[in-house]
Amino acid sequence: LGGDPTDLLAQLAAWQTDPTAALRAAEADWREEIAAVFTPGNPRYSGHVPTLRTSNADLRAIYLNAVISVVYFKREHPLAPHGRTYTTLMPRYWVTTSFINDWSLTALLLVMLDPACVRRMLELWLERDIHRHFGTEYVSGDSTGNWYSCNDYAMARLITTYVRVTGDFAWLQQTVGARTVLDHLRTCATHYRTLVRGSGLADYGDRNSLLEAVGTYQHEVASLNAANIWILRETATLLEHLGIPAEAAAFRQEASALVPRVQQLYVAGAGYWHCRQ
Numbered sequence: 001l002g003g004d005p006t007d008l009l010a011q012l013a014a015w016q017t018d019p020t021a022a023l024r025a026a027e028a029d030w031r032e033e034i035a036a037v038f039t040p041g042n043p044r045y046s047g048h049v050p051t052l053r054t055s056n057a058d059l060r061a062i063y064l065n066a067v068i069s070v071v072y073f074k075r076e077h078p079l080a081p082h083g084r085t086y087t088t089l090m091p092r093y094w095v096t097t098s099f100i101n102d103w104s105l106t107a108l109l110l111v112m113l114d115p116a117c118v119r120r121m122l123e124l125w126l127e128r129d130i131h132r133h134f135g136t137e138y139v140s141g142d143s144t145g146n147w148y149s150c151n152d153y154a155m156a157r158l159i160t161t162y163v164r165v166t167g168d169f170a171w172l173q174q175t176v177g178a179r180t181v182l183d184h185l186r187t188c189a190t191h192y193r194t195l196v197r198g199s200g201l202a203d204y205g206d207r208n209s210l211l212e213a214v215g216t217y218q219h220e221v222a223s224l225n226a227a228n229i230w231i232l233r234e235t236a237t238l239l240e241h242l243g244i245p246a247e248a249a250a251f252r253q254e255a256s257a258l259v260p261r262v263q264q265l266y267v268a269g270a271g272y273w274h275c276r277q
Contacts, residue, residue: 037071037113046116049109070109081141082124084117086110088135097144099135100125101211104154107161115166122158126184127177130155131191148211149204152188153227159185160234172238182242189235189251192228199276200261201225220276222265229255229262 002008015022036042038051052063075096076084087095088102098121103110111118124136130152134145148154159181163169172182195202201220204210210218232255239248265273 033071034068037067045114047111047113049112066109067113070106070113075138077138080138082136082138083120084114085121085136085138086114086117087138096137096139097135098138099148100130100158101134101148101150101154104150104157107158108165111158111162111165115162115168118158118162119168119171122155122162122181123176125155126181130188147209149209149224150211150227152191153224153231156185156188156231156234159188160238163238169238169241172242182238185235185238189228189231192225200258201265201276202228203276217275218277220265222262222273222275225258225262225265229258232258 002011033044036044036048038048040048042048049067052060054060070086073086073088073090074084075087085098086103086106087097088099089095089097103118103121107118121136128136128143131147133143134148134151136142137144163172172185173180176184192202195204197203197220199220202225203219204221204224206218207215210221232251236248236251236255239245239251265275267274
């Protein structure tokens, strides 16, 4: 594959001369890639992940498979408008898409391995309004899809994880899309207010915004309303750290007021939650 037939024919001739050379080169490159993942100050990533030392073979397998899966998803196409990213679904569907939700599920690993990439992608998503798409497509650079109801939680998880791992608290005061990152985080924490329909809980819509889940579990669900409590508390912790105690206290009070509303959805003794439709 390529754009110049002359170059392609020359490459073909080289492969025919020594068919195993390309395979050896690919294997060597992958060995260097994997070694870089675990090496501080490596030339391939802006961070690294710890080397796990354990006598538990199953635990080691889980850890290493998690790491290699993220490496497998790395995409750095030379023509990609926003540079490196990590796609999140392979190999059959959405193969060029980075979902905000999926990134949040791998937040800690991604931030340790490649904090510079995480920061750049977060800024890209914040500039484009997380309430209007579910991610980006790396070949075109465009936003893609509809709003996912978990986006506020996902972005809050990514932002707070990035700040805690890197210690880059100054980034919270940086302007991204006419507002500071901290203001964007405040929006993630309070967006639920715009979705309240009378009961005090947010209505997160149907299966189209609720990750194509069970069709009858929709609208005022316990999960994301509980997540709102977490976002408020996490934001409050950062506000306290930044010396804004009054706003932090207000967020904590708001979170406490939401707790009994979520608990009303619990089916006592049954181990599951109702939702309001």
